[in-house]
Amino acid sequence: MLTAEENELLTKVGPGTPMGELMRRYWQPIAASIQLKDEPVRAIRLLGEDLVLYRDESGTLGLVGNRCAHRRVHLVFGIPCDHGLRCPYHGWRYDETGQCIEMPYDEAEGSDTFKDRVQIPGYPVIERKGMIFAYLGPQPAPLVPSWDLFMWDDVYYDIGSCVIPCNYLQIMENSLDPVHVEWLHTHFSNYALRRLGHPELKRQGFSRNGVPQRHTLIGFDVFDYGIVKRRIMDDTDENHPYWTVGHPIVFPNILKTTGFQYRIPIDDHNTYHWWFFPHRIPDGVDLPPQEEIPHYNVPLPQVGQSGELPWPLLDNNGGQDIMMWITQGDVADRTQEKLSLSDKGVILYRKLLMENLEKVQRGEEPMNVFRDPEENEYHELPSEYWLLSAESARRGDLSRSGGASKYSPVIAEALRKAGNEAALVGPVY
Numbered sequence: 001m002l003t004a005e006e007n008e009l010l011t012k013v014g015p016g017t018p019m020g021e022l023m024r025r026y027w028q029p030i031a032a033s034i035q036l037k038d039e040p041v042r043a044i045r046l047l048g049e050d051l052v053l054y055r056d057e058s059g060t061l062g063l064v065g066n067r068c069a070h071r072r073v074h075l076v077f078g079i080p081c082d083h084g085l086r087c088p089y090h091g092w093r094y095d096e097t098g099q100c101i102e103m104p105y106d107e108a109e110g111s112d113t114f115k116d117r118v119q120i121p122g123y124p125v126i127e128r129k130g131m132i133f134a135y136l137g138p139q140p141a142p143l144v145p146s147w148d149l150f151m152w153d154d155v156y157y158d159i160g161s162c163v164i165p166c167n168y169l170q171i172m173e174n175s176l177d178p179v180h181v182e183w184l185h186t187h188f189s190n191y192a193l194r195r196l197g198h199p200e201l202k203r204q205g206f207s208r209n210g211v212p213q214r215h216t217l218i219g220f221d222v223f224d225y226g227i228v229k230r231r232i233m234d235d236t237d238e239n240h241p242y243w244t245v246g247h248p249i250v251f252p253n254i255l256k257t258t259g260f261q262y263r264i265p266i267d268d269h270n271t272y273h274w275w276f277f278p279h280r281i282p283d284g285v286d287l288p289p290q291e292e293i294p295h296y297n298v299p300l301p302q303v304g305q306s307g308e309l310p311w312p313l314l315d316n317n318g319g320q321d322i323m324m325w326i327t328q329g330d331v332a333d334r335t336q337e338k339l340s341l342s343d344k345g346v347i348l349y350r351k352l353l354m355e356n357l358e359k360v361q362r363g364e365e366p367m368n369v370f371r372d373p374e375e376n377e378y379h380e381l382p383s384e385y386w387l388l389s390a391e392s393a394r395r396g397d398l399s400r401s402g403g404a405s406k407y408s409p410v411i412a413e414a415l416r417k418a419g420n421e422a423a424l425v426g427p428v429y
């Protein structure tokens with residue numbers, strides 16, 4: 001249980017809030033590169049700030065305030081130029097730093113200096129493996145972390161996204177909670193499949209002979225990059241990768257399973273969820289080198305106006321988790337919760353957030369801020385999911401595991417090429 005003040009401290013992310021200041025110390029993903037191909041200017045809300053992201057005709061990316069300094073129109077209707085973004089109303093043009101670099105009418109009348117004194121917010125952006133990252137914190141910006149799965153050339157990547165109408169913290173807390181996998185992703189999942197009329201497809205995951213196994217011990221360790229989560233089930237012991245390897249929560253807002261699940265605060269009540277996943281291509285499947293990383297939308301499960309439950313979206317881990325996060329309320333009221341033994345990881349994560357938030361307040365660097373290129377060469381993040389999926393992927397039964405893989409175009413394509421279209425039907429883990 002938290003006090004109302006503690007809950008606010010951990011969930012409010014706007015400018016000037018302690019958690020907002022901590023989150024601003026990191027490069028945060030805001031779009032897939034391919035999304036700017038369809039629409040070169042996009043409205044972005046990040047950490048409570050309204051911005052527009054654009055790519056100009058020279059290929060330069062910019063992330064600037066969403067309102068023109070002149071008479072405040074929305075720059076999502078701006079025109080990308082050979083350099084910068086032009087306001088549609090009277091043609092003022094801004095560069096990627098937010099500096100106004102042209103005022104057509106004032107210049108025609110002979111005034112050439114006013115523009116130098118006009119600036120809107122502008123933030124650095126950078127691309128890595130088809131994702132665009134923004135940094136809203138104090139300068140100098142740290143390095144973009146070289147997480148292992150961003151550094152590979154022998155996999156196919158894809159990027160899914162969804163706007164979740166709740167605060168980031170309850171989404172992250174789900175990742176520190178292994179026991180929900182046994183209940184939500186097995187028992188509830190099998191109930192959902194019965195509701196969908198497919199009891200025969202019931203989950204074999206985390207089960208033996210169709211009997212779901214229980215968690216008998218869960219463990220959590222703080223390590224260099226965050227928290228490792230481990231488990232022992234009825235049918236595994238402390239020598240199984242579930243316990244010896246586990247998988248990490250990468251501080252402050254990423255879960256790594258076989259890929260990354262980023263939880264990016266849009267504001268206090270909404271979160272951008274990104275699924276950035278590398279996929280092994282099975283042996284013998286002929287796929288050309290990946291030229292462009294695709295993006296897909298993950299549908300939001302919601303209760304219908306007449307109370308109908310969205311069962312077709314609840315046959316997979318992603319949909320099941322999203323439904324739970326939303327039902328906790330837009331900001332979970334932690335003054336009313338009753339934490340139990342299954343919540344040790346949640347408590348540890350809150351403590352780690354609090355410690356790092358205090359570090360920032362003292363003017364120190366929080367966890368996972370890298371400034372030394374040598375130290376940032378390659379950060380390995382072991383995960384039992386990646387390890388355990390290797391053998392089956394090589395054999396060709398490319399698993400549709402990973403929260404949102406039901407909707408992944410890469411997996412669908414690989415399964416079709418492998419002649420395994422049957423695997424596209426049925427529950428998704």
Ligand code: FES
Binds near residue numbers: 087088092
């Ligand atoms: S409102 Fe943008 S140029 Fe006038």
Ligand SMILES: [Fe+2]
Binds near residue numbers: 174180181185317321
């Ligand atoms: Fe889950």
